[in-house]
Amino acid sequence: MSTDVLVYSEDPEIASEILTPALEFAHSGGGRVVLMSLGGHTDGAPSFAPGADAVLKVSLPGVTGEPTPEVTARILADVCRQRGIRFVFTGSTRDGKEVAGRLAFLLEAAVATDCISVKAVDGKVSIERMVFGGRAVSKGVLKATSCVVAIKPRSYAPPPSSGPSPTVEEVVVQPLTQKVRVVREGEVARGSVDLTKAEKIVAVGRGLKKKEDLDLVRQLADVLGASIGCSRPLSSDLGWLPEDAHIGLTGVQVKPKLYLAVGISGQLQHVAGIKESKCIVAINSDKSAPIFQNCDYGAVGDLYQVVPELIKQVKSRK
Ligand SMILES: Cc1cc2nc3c(=O)[nH]c(=O)nc-3n(C[C@H](O)[C@H](O)[C@H](O)COP(=O)(O)OP(=O)(O)OC[C@H]3O[C@@H](n4cnc5c(N)ncnc54)[C@H](O)[C@@H]3O)c2cc1C
Secondary structure (H helix, E strand, C coil), X not given: CCXXXXXXXXXXXXXXXXXXXXXXXXXXXXXXXXXXXXXXXXXXXXXXXXXCCEEEEECCCCCCCXXXXXXXXXXXXXXXXXXXXXXXXXXXXXXXXXHHHHHHHHHCCEEEEEEEEEEEECCEEEEEEEEHHHCEEEEEEECCCCEEEEECCCCCCCCCCCCCCCEEXXXXXCCCCCXXXXXXXXXXXXXXXXXXXXXXXXXXXXCCCCHHHHHHHHHHHHHHCCEEEECHHHHHHXXXXXXXXXXXXXXXXXXXXXXXXXXXXXXXXXXXXXXXXXXXXXXXXXXXXXXXXXXXXXXXXCHHHXXXXXXXXXXXXX
């Protein structure tokens, strides 16, 4: 049976990363990697397709604007059926996971999300996934004939950009109607810095008593030359910082040289996003806070006393 793999992500960078395991998987059984591009690229292959054997250009009859995950899943299912493709790799992003689940339902396929590794073993899909908030890796084999695998961003580097250009193939899919109607679109409040690339981060949690006290944390970040992040309640519940400042399992995963956690308890879901940090420092008034089990240096104390003193000390050493 064919080991052709269909690759799709709404994010070109992630699509490019996914090509790496897709190529290894498909070529191990003599199959091809086809990358699906939903509109946009009129001439030749999109720039994010190095190494792909083919790019499928799909026009979207009956769809205006960005296709929803529901529509994307139906298009992917249509393409898989037309071409007899049994394996689909997507990005394990919010939209990618929704597409993966819906697609698996339509194809009656197995589905695995949050995968960090995928390869072919004896003609089956062998996967590794992060579990327990990233504290353990679960290994498994998907035994179904058709499989949808959602791969976590940054699990793979993209393939080298040299190599033959993929062929571009036009695909016609059945006319679609979107069941979900977009009633309003708005800008999501964003921080100015990409925390995934920050070298130093000062992150603040619910130990902070009021929004105005963020100034104190900002002063500390300024003297250290650090970016500001937070635990989920500060952005998602209180709205004191933008959504993309929230670090952890459901937020961004960071790997700075220095991570300074101020008034953060260190719950599993938060720690899952910081464990790649080189040096973790914690300030917390509760000596039994779990963050102290996960840091390199800790200060037990009131942040309203420790942070001003820290700012003073750092300034005096400059
Ligand atoms: C499905 C799911 C996903 C989640 N994903 C995430 C995620 O991605 N990221 C995330 O962060 N959370 C996530 N959470 C929430 C998570 O479980 C915790 O509730 C959250 O991380 C706690 O945030 P916190 O540490 O700021 O608050 P708290 O747990 O309330 O901790 C506040 C800490 O501040 C300390 N403190 C209080 N006053 C002071 C003071 N004056 N000086 C010093 N220390 C002080 C306290 O001792 C305490 O340890 C998720 C939860 C669920 C259910």
